[in-house]
């Protein structure tokens with residue numbers, strides 16, 4: 001599995017050019033890309049800037065020698081590169097296992113080209129088939145929102161930290177609800193609908209945003225677009 005992640009990360013380097021501003025996603029697959037990008041910048045003396053989507057990616061980018069800037073310091077993001085938890089045949093995504101979905105969507109929505117890196121186990125026929133949809137919520141509203149999600153036939157759980165002694169806190173100081181849906185008929189409709197619930201900051205359905213998906217398979221990297 002790690003080899004497949006490395007292979008897609010390497011393939012994503014072919015989208016990188018001099019003078020680019022690159023959105024840097026979060027997660028184990030993107031971590032390979034960030035490290036490789038740092039090496040490429042050094043070797044080819046590129047002038048490339050990274051916009052990280054989380055504290056985690058920011059630290060890794062700095063460690064890897066990538067100059068980082070924030071969204072308000074640039075007019076345009078050329079490309080963004082990130083992993084995903086599920087990808088459907090129309091390239092709609094579920095993201096947010098790393099709890100960084102809000103900043104990821106802010107940056108990836110604005111990128112000229114959004115490139116997604118996954119291994120073949122992430123491909124599904126229908127979004128929500130395997131994974132819950134992560135929803136970032138204002139802490140005071142978590143229980144109310146969890147109940148309101150029942151209207152959508154979803155069962156939501158508050159995401160707890162690894163030690164189970166408290167909730168996961170996002171980079172924005174919020175909680176994450178993981179909502180398991182019985183069925184997501186229309187990802188774009190559901191994405192919009194969820195964001196109308198007061199107290200929801202953002203949800204992990206990324207409908208109609210991905211431009212290219214690089215899939216790591218045992219027979220090599222496949223490109224979906």
Ligand code: 5RP
Nearest residue numbers: 027028029083096097098100
């Ligand atoms: C973080 C994300 C990640 O991109 C997603 O969870 C995939 O991670 P990994 O590459 O580790 O499987 O959405 O919020």
